[in-house]
Amino acid sequence: MKKPWKVTVLTLFPEMFPGPLGQSISGKALGHQWDLETIQIRDFAGDKHKTVDDTSFGGGPGMVIRADVLDKALDSVTDLSGGPLIYLTPRGCPLTQNMVKEFASMPHLTLICGRYEGIDERLLQKRKPLEVSIGDYVLSGGELGAMVLMDACVRVLPGVMGSDASLEEESFQDGLLEYPHYTRPQSWDGQDVPEVLTSGHHEKIRVWRRAQAEKITAERRPDLWAKYVEKKK
Ligand code: 58G
Numbered sequence: 001m002k003k004p005w006k007v008t009v010l011t012l013f014p015e016m017f018p019g020p021l022g023q024s025i026s027g028k029a030l031g032h033q034w035d036l037e038t039i040q041i042r043d044f045a046g047d048k049h050k051t052v053d054d055t056s057f058g059g060g061p062g063m064v065i066r067a068d069v070l071d072k073a074l075d076s077v078t079d080l081s082g083g084p085l086i087y088l089t090p091r092g093c094p095l096t097q098n099m100v101k102e103f104a105s106m107p108h109l110t111l112i113c114g115r116y117e118g119i120d121e122r123l124l125q126k127r128k129p130l131e132v133s134i135g136d137y138v139l140s141g142g143e144l145g146a147m148v149l150m151d152a153c154v155r156v157l158p159g160v161m162g163s164d165a166s167l168e169e170e171s172f173q174d175g176l177l178e179y180p181h182y183t184r185p186q187s188w189d190g191q192d193v194p195e196v197l198t199s200g201h202h203e204k205i206r207v208w209r210r211a212q213a214e215k216i217t218a219e220r221r222p223d224l225w226a227k228y229v230e231k232k233k
Helices: 024-029 067-075 097-105 121-127 143-154 165-172 202-220 222-232
Strands: 005-011 034-040 053-055 063-065 085-094 108-112 130-133
Touching: 005 067, 005 143, 024 143, 063 067, 067 108, 067 121, 085 143, 097 143, 108 143, 130 143, 202 222
Parallel strands: 005 034, 005 108, 085 108, 085 130
Antiparallel strands: 053 063
């Protein structure tokens, strides 16, 4: 049997994992299609009080994770060479579906979760992690960001979503927002399912969905719409 896709998470709160990733489809795939390992950063503190943070040189509020402690924690990661080292931070490059597919194609990810005001810059200079952001907002820790990244990767692993057809569909709509979905009952709350979807005309359905996806994208995401129009030319 082939080795499953693996993620190693360095965190001060390993109890937060697998959290929501232990549920539903990703939860069922955990231990089969993918593996999760957590490393407690505090285990690598050098003093009897297990200190991992200190005040910021130059002053200002809040604490910073010590470079020496996190460096020792990273030394303990055996398969760092199997894929990227990633630090979740609001100053990172924005996570995209293309990055998700690339991360899911590597054998191993290592994720660093910061807390407090972040990590001593010298650790980042030495280890040069890929700095990734899940969006333009600040979280109290990188753990929720790590879970978002992992969730996005796990659902594109071969055999996890069950039907690879749904992923084909997704790539067909590449660069556009999702078209609307409907299920039973056919009539609900005075609203009927659009007739074309129950017509059985597969080509008409494809054209209708494409038009809907384009309309929603143009209305809501002028940035994505501009890229899509540019690409079509
Ligand atoms: C400012 C504040 C810089 C990822 C906190 C760095 C992590 C947002 C994201 C931090 C995160 C994101 C400490 C807590 C990183 C550190 C962590 N916030 N948008 N917070 O992906």
